[in-house]
Amino acid sequence: MAxxxxxxxxxxxxxxxxxxxxxxxLFVVADLVVFTPWVRAHAALPVELYQPLLIGRLLPLxxxxxxxxxxxxxxxxxAAAVAATGRLPRLSGTVVALxxxxxxxxxxxxxxxxxxxxxxxxxxxxxxxxxRARHGDPTRSQAAGWALRVTQLAVVATYFLAAWAKIRFGGxxxxxxxxxxxxxxxxxxxxxxALLAAPWLLVAAQVGIVAFELASPLVFVxxxxxxxxxxxxxxxxxxxxxxxxTISFLPHLVAMASFLPLERVRPLRWWHRVAGxxxxxxxxxxxSGEPGVVSAGEPxxxxxxxxxxxxQGAGGRTPRHPVPVAGDPAxxxxxxxxxxxxxx
Amino acid sequence: MALxxxxxxxxxxxxxxxxVLLLAGTIWGDDDHFPFGPFRxxxxxxDPDAPTRDTRLEAxxxxxxxxxxxxxxxxxxxxxxxxxxxRLQAEPHLLAAVAAxxxxxNPDAPPLREIRVVIRWHDVERFRPTGTWTDEVVVTWRx
Numbered sequence: 001m002a003x004x005x006x007x008x009x010x011x012x013x014x015x016x017x018x019x020x021x022x023x024x025x026l027f028v029v030a031d032l033v034v035f036t037p038w039v040r041a042h043a044a045l046p047v048e049l050y051q052p053l054l055i056g057r058l059l060p061l062x063x064x065x066x067x068x069x070x071x072x073x074x075x076x077x078x079a080a081a082v083a084a085t086g087r088l089p090r091l092s093g094t095v096v097a098l099x100x101x102x103x104x105x106x107x108x109x110x111x112x113x114x115x116x117x118x119x120x121x122x123x124x125x126x127x128x129x130x131x132r133a134r135h136g137d138p139t140r141s142q143a144a145g146w147a148l149r150v151t152q153l154a155v156v157a158t159y160f161l162a163a164w165a166k167i168r169f170g171g172x173x174x175x176x177x178x179x180x181x182x183x184x185x186x187x188x189x190x191x192x193x194a195l196l197a198a199p200w201l202l203v204a205a206q207v208g209i210v211a212f213e214l215a216s217p218l219v220f221v222x223x224x225x226x227x228x229x230x231x232x233x234x235x236x237x238x239x240x241x242x243x244x245x246t247i248s249f250l251p252h253l254v255a256m257a258s259f260l261p262l263e264r265v266r267p268l269r270w271w272h273r274v275a276g277x278x279x280x281x282x283x284x285x286x287x288s289g290e291p292g293v294v295s296a297g298e299p300x301x302x303x304x305x306x307x308x309x310x311x312q313g314a315g316g317r318t319p320r321h322p323v324p325v326a327g328d329p330a331x332x333x334x335x336x337x338x339x340x341x342x343x344x
Numbered sequence: 345m346a347l348x349x350x351x352x353x354x355x356x357x358x359x360x361x362x363x364v365l366l367l368a369g370t371i372w373g374d375d376d377h378f379p380f381g382p383f384r385x386x387x388x389x390x391d392p393d394a395p396t397r398d399t400r401l402e403a404x405x406x407x408x409x410x411x412x413x414x415x416x417x418x419x420x421x422x423x424x425x426x427x428x429x430x431r432l433q434a435e436p437h438l439l440a441a442v443a444a445x446x447x448x449x450n451p452d453a454p455p456l457r458e459i460r461v462v463i464r465w466h467d468v469e470r471f472r473p474t475g476t477w478t479d480e481v482v483v484t485w486r487x
Contacts, residue, residue: 005352008359011345041419044448046441049420049428054376104378110420111427113375115385122362129355141345146355153359161370162383168370169382170389178392178471185466185473186398199392199471247385 008149011140015263017147018086018133021093023262024123025084027254028100032077035250039107043069049110056105064106072102086133093128100124115162116248119255122154123147136266151258156216158252159234163213175207183245192244212237219259231259395465395478399426401442402462406454411446413459419445425461432461432483439485459485 032039042050043066050063062068076099083092101121108114126147133144166174180202184192195201212233219230234256242248347355362380369380390396399422401413415421420442425432432438439459446456461483467474 005356009347009352009355014345038415038419038421041415041445041449044419044445046438046444048435048438049424049441051428053378055378101379108375108378110424112421112423113378113381115383118366118379118383121379139345142347143345143351146347146359150359150362153363157363157366158383161366162385162387164370165382165384166387169384169387174387174389177389178396178468179386179388179390181392181468181471181473182390182396183386185396185468196471196473202471 009142009146010149011142012145012148013263014133014137014139014141014144015135016261017127017130017141017144018135018137019262019265020123020148020151020258021086021089021127021130021133022084022135023257024120024127024254025080025096027120027251028080028096028124029077029084031251032073032080032103036107039103040069040073042106042110045110051111052109053105053113055101056109061102061105064109069106072099072106075099076103083127086135089130089132090128093124093130097121097124097128115158117251117255118158119151119155119258120251123151123255123258126150136263136269138263148258151255152220155252155256155258156219159213159216163210166210175210176203177206180206180245187245187247189244189246195244209237227259231256391468392471393469396468396473398464398466399429400462400464401425401459403443403446403456403459405456409454411453411456413442413446417446417449418442419449429461429482436483436485439483440487443485443487457486459483 042064047063047065052061052063055061076096079092079095079099082088083096104117104121130141130143130147133141170177170179181196181199184196184202188196216230216234219227219234222230235253238249238253365380369377370382373381375381375384401418401420401422403411403413405411411417413420428438439461443456443459446453460481463480463482464477465480466477
């Protein structure tokens, strides 16, 4: 039990939590405005087409009207924008988690439930339990560790239990059936349709998908470097899925960033440095380097392999981050991270 | 920064409860149990040697043009159309609201005179589409 607790709450740098938090809430904003505009379109559909999910009947949530949908949209947008800045993290995080859940009930109560955002919902719930976290803060926190760990668990559960569902609903013949053929005919790209000429490849892909989904929990027992490779493989799987049958699973991809050493990504710092260098007004003082990026403090930085740096960042070792520099903004402004979310 | 014993206990409990609900949803549940339902995307087995379906919502407008209704111009997603197909077959008048939604979203477009739910059955033989298909109209609604 003690080992389970230690694993579930293995401390991570608060800077990582802060970066993940900004990424997740900026994604919520982008999701509302860019990625899933059809949710708002449900406002125009008649109440008769609304078939509330169990959670909507239990609570009981009101049937969506244009005013309700608009109200939730605006409130969620504002709350997510505040949460992305890291201010009032518990309050704004709780508001976003609840409103986003309601938004999903509006989205999925018209005949189709999507399965791409369990990880994101867990991330939203868990992020609200962590207090203030500064960007770049190397202090290790158990609360932050738990929030990221349960998000990772949700992401991996999505894979593992998806294999389970295929066997439950499709039977073992799913492996050798025509499901991918059907998916390509339904929504294939030119690349996907090219695969129709090689049916054995689609069957092999089906076997491969179930095998990788069943094996996905192994990501937790891999050593750091292999874990990064596994997460890279997960991302590449979705890239191929998108390139062939235009299914993006974007919310899931954002949640999966909980595996990454995000504290190394400091777009605003980089921007300030570039802008500062451009002005060439003053030299950058030595030692003001940002955690994880080229590294005044790391020995033999030039000879180090990139994988070695990754391993260090992803893992549970003592970080060699420099102490945050005075003048480090307590909260990075959102903006650059949005591009990351879309670029995943 | 370490958590208190209470903080750890609460997190342990939350993790266990969510895990049990998710597992139960996968074993016994269905989409209705969102967010703890099974992850059943593309989990049914399609027969690789039988026609495969591709559903669409199409309409004829006052100018006689055939318009395909999508989530962009009507607000209803294709998968939602498929999910609600039995209801639409029983109550085609529900499509009136889709016509209204189309009119609201496309104020300059001619009004719709007929909406049809069409299933295109693509012939598939041994995993390969033959390139032939049959369209089956399963719901028709006129104002």
